[in-house]
Structures are given as C-alpha cells and as structure tokens.
Amino acid sequence: MPLTPYAKKVMKRCEKLAQFSQHPDYIDRRYLTKEHKNANLQVAKWMQQAGMRTWQDEAGNQWGSYRSSSPNAKSLIIGSHLDTVPDSGKYDGILGVLLPISLVQYFHDHKQSLPFHLDIVAFADEEGTRFGTTLLGSRAVAGTWQEKWGCLRDSDDINLSSAMREFGLDINKIHAAARSVDDTMGFLEIHIEQGPVLESRGLPVGVVDGIAGAKRFEISVVGHAGHAGTVPMELRQDALAGSAQMIVMIEKAAKEHGVVATVGQIHSSSNAVNVINGNVVFSLDVRSLDNQKRDRCIDEIMNAIEHIAGYRGLDAKIRMTHDADATHCDKMLMDELRIACENSGIEPFNLSSGAGHDAMAIADLCPVAMLFVRCAKGISHHPSEAVTFEDVLNAMLVARSFIELKARTCEHELVA
Numbered sequence: 017m018p019l020t021p022y023a024k025k026v027m028k029r030c031e032k033l034a035q036f037s038q039h040p041d042y043i044d045r046r047y048l049t050k051e052h053k054n055a056n057l058q059v060a061k062w063m064q065q066a067g068m069r070t071w072q073d074e075a076g077n078q079w080g081s082y083r084s085s086s087p088n089a090k091s092l093i094i095g096s097h098l099d100t101v102p103d104s105g106k107y108d109g110i111l112g113v114l115l116p117i118s119l120v121q122y123f124h125d126h127k128q129s130l131p132f133h134l135d136i137v138a139f140a141d142e143e144g145t146r147f148g149t150t151l152l153g154s155r156a157v158a159g160t161w162q163e164k165w166g167c168l169r170d171s172d173d174i175n176l177s178s179a180m181r182e183f184g185l186d187i188n189k190i191h192a193a194a195r196s197v198d199d200t201m202g203f204l205e206i207h208i209e210q211g212p213v214l215e216s217r218g219l220p221v222g223v224v225d226g227i228a229g230a231k232r233f234e235i236s237v238v239g240h241a242g243h244a245g246t247v248p249m250e251l252r253q254d255a256l257a258g259s260a261q262m263i264v265m266i267e268k269a270a271k272e273h274g275v276v277a278t279v280g281q282i283h284s285s286s287n288a289v290n291v292i293n294g295n296v297v298f299s300l301d302v303r304s305l306d307n308q309k310r311d312r313c314i315d316e317i318m319n320a321i322e323h324i325a326g327y328r329g330l331d332a333k334i335r336m337t338h339d340a341d342a343t344h345c346d347k348m349l350m351d352e353l354r355i356a357c358e359n360s361g362i363e364p365f366n367l368s369s370g371a372g373h374d375a376m377a378i379a380d381l382c383p384v385a386m387l388f389v390r391c392a393k394g395i396s397h398h399p400s401e402a403v404t405f406e407d408v409l410n411a412m413l414v415a416r417s418f419i420e421l422k423a424r425t426c427e428h429e430l431v432a
C-alpha cells in the first residue's frame with residue numbers, strides 16, 4: 017500500500033511548522049514560549065486527525081497515543097523534539113515527530129491495529145537554547161529531571177519555574193511527566209543525520225549504533241605579555257604560540273586515537289598586532305562512542321599540554337566543563353531496523369552519532385534506537401538544512417516495516 021501521500025504530508029507539515037517562530041525573519045522556537053505552545057496545539061491536532069489520544073505532559077512535551085486493543089499492552093515510543101536553535105532549519109527534530117504522526121495516520125486510514133500502544137512524543141526542549149541546559153523534555157520523561165533546573169535562567173533573567181507557570185505548567189508536578197519503565201517496550205528516534213556520511217555512501221537512511229560521549233574542557237594558558245619589537249625570540253613566553261602548538265597537537269592526537277577532537281573557541285586577551293600574547297583561553301571538545309578510547313586520547317592531550325607549557329615557560333590550567341558518557345543503541349532494535357531496511361530495499365548501514373539526541377536521555381528509561389535520514393551536504397542548525405521527499409518516503413517505509421516487525425514479534429509472544 018503506497019505511503020507516498022503520507023510522505024508528501026510530512027514535507028508539507030515541516031513547512032507549516034516552520035511558521036511557528038518567535039523571530040519574524042528566521043525559525044526560532046524555544047522552550048516554554050508562545051510558539052512552543054502553538055506548535056504543540058498544531059501537532060496535537062494532527063495527532064487527533066490520525067486517531068490518537070493526545071495530552072501535554074507536565075514538562076510541556078506533546079504526546080499522542082495510537083491505542084492498542086490488546087489488554088496489558090505496553091508502549092512503543094517514537095519521537096524527537098520540536099524546539100529549535102535560532103536561525104535553524106525545518107527538519108532537525110521536527111521530522112522525527114511529523115513522520116511517525118503521518119505513519120500513524122496511514123495505520124488509522126487502513127484500520128491497522130497493533131498489539132502495543134504506539135506513542136508519539138514531541139519533546140519540548142532538546143537544544144537547550146533558552147535555559148542553557150539540553151534535553152530538558154526527554155530528561156523529564158526518563159525520570160532524570162534535577163530539582164536545581166527550576167533555578168535555570170534565560171537571557172531575560174526569567175527562571176525556568178516561572179516560565180513554566182507562565183506556560184500553564186507547575187514545576188512541582190514535573191515528576192508526573194516520567195514514564196514507567198514497566199509500560200515501555202522501547203524508543204525509536206528518527207532524525208536527520210547532521211553529518212555527511214549517508215550522502216557520501218549514497219544511502220537514504222542509516223541505523224545508528226550509538227551516540228558519542230563528549231568531554232569538554234576550558235584550557236587557559238598564561239605566558240608573559242611583551243613588546244613585539246624588543247623581546248628576543250628565545251626570551252619569550254608567548255601564550256598564543258604555545259596554544260597554537262597545543263591545538264595542532266590535539267588534532268594529531270585525535271587522528272591517532274580514532275576520536276574527534278575540536279578546539280572551536282579561542283580568546284586572547286591582548287590581541288594586538290604589536291604585543292606578544294600573555295593570556296589565551298581555548299575550548300576543547302573530545303567525543304567517541306568508546307569512552308575508554310576517548311579518555312586515553314584526553315590523557316595524552318593533557319600530558320602534551322603540560323609538556324608544551326613546561327618547556328615554553330607557560331602556565332596551563334585545565335578545567336572540565338562537560339562530561340557525558342556514550343550511549344549505545346539496543347542491539348535487538350538495531351537488528352530489527354536493519355531487517356526493516358532490507359525489507360524496504362535499502363542496504364542496511366550502521367553509523368554513529370557525533371551529536372547529542374533525546375535518545376541519550378531516554379536510554380535511562382528503556383532500550384533506544386535511532387534511524388538517521390540523509391540531509392543535504394550534512395548541514396544542520398541552519399536554514400539551508402534539507403531532506404528530499406524520496407528520503408523521507410524511504411525512512412517511512414523502514415519505520416513502517418520496523419513497526420510491523422515488532423507487531424509480529426509481539427503477537428507471537430502473546431500466543432506463546
């Protein structure tokens with residue numbers, strides 16, 4: 017039965033949802049804003065049209081459930097996020113909400129019932145753009161919400177608990193947003209790849225094997241400022257030249273250890289053409305699916321920074337600013353996704369995610385899987401973010417096959 021009109025609907029709805037923006041010139045939709053509320057209402061309407069029972073939870077996540085008639089049915093959860101970064105594209109997160117809604121519409125139209133509840137979730141905050149902390153929506157669902165987050169403040173100095181009140185939510189009830197482990201079979205997130213791997217392989221979709229764990233550091237290098245004309249080369253303690261050597265070393269170490277490491281931010285305090293630099297602060301972000309491999313690389317980098325600082329007469333201070341372990345996707349769900357790819361005439365291909373996703377948070381609740389969809393040139397968090405209709409259709413075919421496969425396994429278990 018053709019999914020084509022349903023995939024077309026996904027494309028149209030991505031355009032429609034892009035209109036819910038707090039900025040007139042570009043897409044910007046943040047947690048607990050009027051636009052968040054309106055996007056939830058619109059999505060709830062689409063969910064209801066698809067025969068789903070809808071509700072908004074205590075964290076502001078929008079849910080729709082396609083109910084099973086089986087007694088004691090558990091839920092298979094599929095979803096992603098509706099919030100965006102400023103000046104974002106139309107698909108990051110959004111595709112992973114609208115595609116499964118349209119797929120449920122297909123099941124509903126074809127009177128196809130399932131032996132489990134199919135719950136679609138639109139997480140309210142993944143990007144962390146408003147309050148500076150990511151995955152707030154999915155952490156609430158996973159039951160890992162932290163009390164201290166109520167005090168987080170946005171750039172207008174509004175704290176999260178008052179923003180919730182303004183939105184119509186009560187932070188004291190946030191724990192009610194947590195789903196129960198016993199009622200949940202698993203979680204699938206469909207998301208644009210945000211990288212160039214699928215495009216380079218000529219594949220529409222890929223099965224994610226895990227989400228890299230990241231550690232971040234702030235490294236401050238203190239030397240001695242001086243006159244560019246009067247201090248001889250051998251008497252200098254140039255913080256910028258030392259930092260440059262450290263940064264090149266970081267790149268080399270990452271390649272040798274098979275991890276990714278990035279220095280994306282650098283501040284130099286004198287920053288003048290005729291001054292030897294006395295003070296530099298730079299960032300370091302190291303990621304891998306293998307925590308041990310990542311940590312071995314970090315150890316080597318730290319030793320090398322000390323060594324370079326030592327012989328250049330610099331003082332290097334290292335402070336860790338972020339620490340998250342890698343998340344591994346569930347082997348059985350991955351196998352089922354690979355079979356679903358084969359059933360859809362697509363070569364099954366595994367790849368890792370270097371970016372963080374809601375699935376990381378939900379992994380604390382239940383087994384998780386992710387399906388990546390090819391995006392043009394791997395671009396994301398930008399208005400030129402793009403997916404093709406054909407790739408969306410293929411992702412939908414895989415998702416349908418995956419759900420049907422799960423339904424067959426589930427029915428089998430029920431009979432047995």
Ligand SMILES: [Zn+2]
Binds near residue numbers: 097142207
């Ligand atoms: Zn995303």
